[in-house]
Amino acid sequence: MTGEGKRRICLTVAYDGTRYNGWQYQPNGRTIEGEINGALCALAGEDIGVSGASRTDAGVHARCNYAVFDTKMRMPADKFAYALNQRLPEDIRVQKAGEVAMGWHPRKCRSIKTYEYRIVNREFPDPLDRLYAHFTYLQLDVQKMQEAARFLVGEHDFKSFCSIHTEAESTVRTVTGLSVGQRESVITVRISGTGFLYNMVRIIVGTLLEVGCGKYPPQRVKEILEACDRKESGPTAPARGLTLVSYRFLEDVPEVCACLKSLDG
Amino acid sequence: MTGEGKRRICLTVAYDGTRYNGWQYQPNGRTIEGEINGALCALAGEDIGVSGASRTDAGVHARCNYAVFDTKMRMPADKFAYALNQRLPEDIRVQKAGEVAMGWHPRKCRSIKTYEYRIVNREFPDPLDRLYAHFTYLQLDVQKMQEAARFLVGEHDFKSFCSIHTEAESTVRTVTGLSVGQRESVITVRISGTGFLYNMVRIIVGTLLEVGCGKYPPQRVKEILEACDRKESGPTAPARGLTLVSYRFLEDVPEVCACLKSLDG
Numbered sequence: 070m071t072g073e074g075k076r077r078i079c080l081t082v083a084y085d086g087t088r089y090n091g092w093q094y095q096p097n098g099r100t101i102e103g104e105i106n107g108a109l110c111a112l113a114g115e116d117i118g119v120s121g122a123s124r125t126d127a128g129v130h131a132r133c134n135y136a137v138f139d140t141k142m143r144m145p146a147d148k149f150a151y152a153l154n155q156r157l158p159e160d161i162r163v164q165k166a167g168e169v170a171m172g173w174h175p176r177k178c179r180s181i182k183t184y185e186y187r188i189v190n191r192e193f194p195d196p197l198d199r200l201y202a203h204f205t206y207l208q209l210d211v212q213k214m215q216e217a218a219r220f221l222v223g224e225h226d227f228k229s230f231c232s233i234h235t236e237a238e239s240t241v242r243t244v245t246g247l248s249v250g251q252r253e254s255v256i257t258v259r260i261s262g263t264g265f266l267y268n269m270v271r272i273i274v275g276t277l278l279e280v281g282c283g284k285y286p287p288q289r290v291k292e293i294l295e296a297c298d299r300k301e302s303g304p305t306a307p308a309r310g311l312t313l314v315s316y317r318f319l320e321d322v323p324e325v326c327a328c329l330k331s332l333d334g
Numbered sequence: 335m336t337g338e339g340k341r342r343i344c345l346t347v348a349y350d351g352t353r354y355n356g357w358q359y360q361p362n363g364r365t366i367e368g369e370i371n372g373a374l375c376a377l378a379g380e381d382i383g384v385s386g387a388s389r390t391d392a393g394v395h396a397r398c399n400y401a402v403f404d405t406k407m408r409m410p411a412d413k414f415a416y417a418l419n420q421r422l423p424e425d426i427r428v429q430k431a432g433e434v435a436m437g438w439h440p441r442k443c444r445s446i447k448t449y450e451y452r453i454v455n456r457e458f459p460d461p462l463d464r465l466y467a468h469f470t471y472l473q474l475d476v477q478k479m480q481e482a483a484r485f486l487v488g489e490h491d492f493k494s495f496c497s498i499h500t501e502a503e504s505t506v507r508t509v510t511g512l513s514v515g516q517r518e519s520v521i522t523v524r525i526s527g528t529g530f531l532y533n534m535v536r537i538i539v540g541t542l543l544e545v546g547c548g549k550y551p552p553q554r555v556k557e558i559l560e561a562c563d564r565k566e567s568g569p570t571a572p573a574r575g576l577t578l579v580s581y582r583f584l585e586d587v588p589e590v591c592a593c594l595k596s597l598d599g
Contacts, residue, residue, distance in 0.1 A: 083460060083461050083462065084461050085461045085462050085464070130462055132460075132462065150457075150458060154458060159459070159461065159464055160461045160464065161461060162458050162459050162460070162461045163458065164457070164458050192415075192429075193415065193419060193427050193428065193429050194424070194427050195348060195397075195427070196348050196349050196350045196424065196425045196426060196427045197348065197350050197395055197397065197466060197577070199350070199424055199425065201462060312462070
């Protein structure tokens with residue numbers, strides 16, 4: 070990948086995950102990575118594969134994910150955004166493109182990722198939010214969800230909040246922020262951290278939902294955390310409510326264009 | 335329709351208009367009215383047709399539209415919401431159902447309707463808003479749009495802002511409120527009035543877009559209004575950005591359940 074005359078381009082990508090089997094390429098499934106690779110190959114006339122920052126699950130959305138690829142194409146870096154968007158389906162849109170140092174990769178860079186999980190909480194679903202929010206008619210107590218959320222902030226072993234299918238060596242992670250807010254009938258759980266385990270955000274939300282509807286008292290979340298056992302926590306909340314909304318790098322990005330800092334937050 | 339033992343039920347309906355040829359029934363097109371009639375017939379086992387309040391155009395969305403129908407079915411009025419939602423596609427949802435007086439019809443009742451038109455104004459489209467907002471990369475001057483909007487508030491002859499295909503006898507209407515706001519890259523035009531002409535909101539927005547991108551000065555809107563000529567105003571803005579967000583009755587609704595007042599605003 071460090072071939073003669075190549076340079077590395079970093080894309081900022083937003084997508085509606087509804088129709089996709091997640092980010093990661095699958096030979097027989099429609100994925101975000103697969104669509105971007107297809108658009109790149111059509112543009113370059115050669116096989117190019119991107120490497121993504123966050124491998125979002127099937128059905129999860131993103132306002133700000135990153136992908137890098139190496140190419141000999143000489144077009145101005147920012148023009149890749151226009152050229153790829155002409156070739157991508159309308160539920161995937163490159164937001165920015167810029168050149169980065171050849172060795173640079175978003176996954177090697179310390180970062181804070183922020184996810185938002187939206188819950189429509191009223192008697193009947195909102196048809197205008199059916200693709201981007203989870204619906205429940207069970208009346209949720211936001212104050213109790215906020216109380217429960219406080220136990221999860223900081224560095225903890227999140228084994229109870231991780232799919233048993235994880236391949237992670239350590240299940241210790243740092244949640245830098247976790248808030249639960251309400252605006253009219255939409256409850257938004259916003260969670261930030263330096264890294265998340267497989268399904269961690271959705272299991273946290275699934276557990277907060279159990280607290281919100283009164284099945285668990287808020288302090289139960291502390292016990293679940295200490296149990297280090299996936300069987301103790303709530304179900305994995307549905308993917309459609311989840312969006313990766315911000316991805317902020319904590320280090321200077323070498324030779325990176327301003328774009329990488331301008332979209333998050 | 336005033337048959338023995340019948341009563342009148344009023345539904346509050348929300349829908350994503352993307353897949354539909356508008357509200358009004360068409361024998362060969364998919365419409366909101368057609369879907370609700372289909373669900374009602376499946377429920378009642380007989381032909382029942384609803385009569386709607388606002389006949390929204392193809393592609394236009396609603397958070398709060400009304401429809402009434404007469405039936406001999408004896409189920410508690412509020413249960414019609416559950417029963418119909420089980421039979422409707424997920425992009426149409428009854429929000430409330432209640433019994434009203436037999437002669438009552440939402441179109442015969444003085445009301446204030448409010449529409450919101452959302453515009454995504456940035457370099458590239460937001461894939462998560464592609465169904466519910468119009469996109470333009472032309473940088474819009476919100477202050478100029480606000481200046482132009484002021485000329486349209488009040489009672490005026492809106493002939494310049496009405497499709498030539500109108501069947502209205504008079505083109506005089508009252509706009510009770512018209513605001514243009516911005517939050518991050520989303521500009522929202524919010525317009526309220528006692529009644530609107532065919533395509534009036536979308537032509538107003540199309541004209542404000544011409545002002546926003548600098549093609550017309552704000553005061554041009556006053557001249558357009560005075561010209562009473564559709565050829566003077568801007569293009570009809572695309573349907574996808576438009577949502578009927580509130581529908582408020584100005585008179586007491588006889589025997590109507592509280593629902594009719596609780597959803598708007």
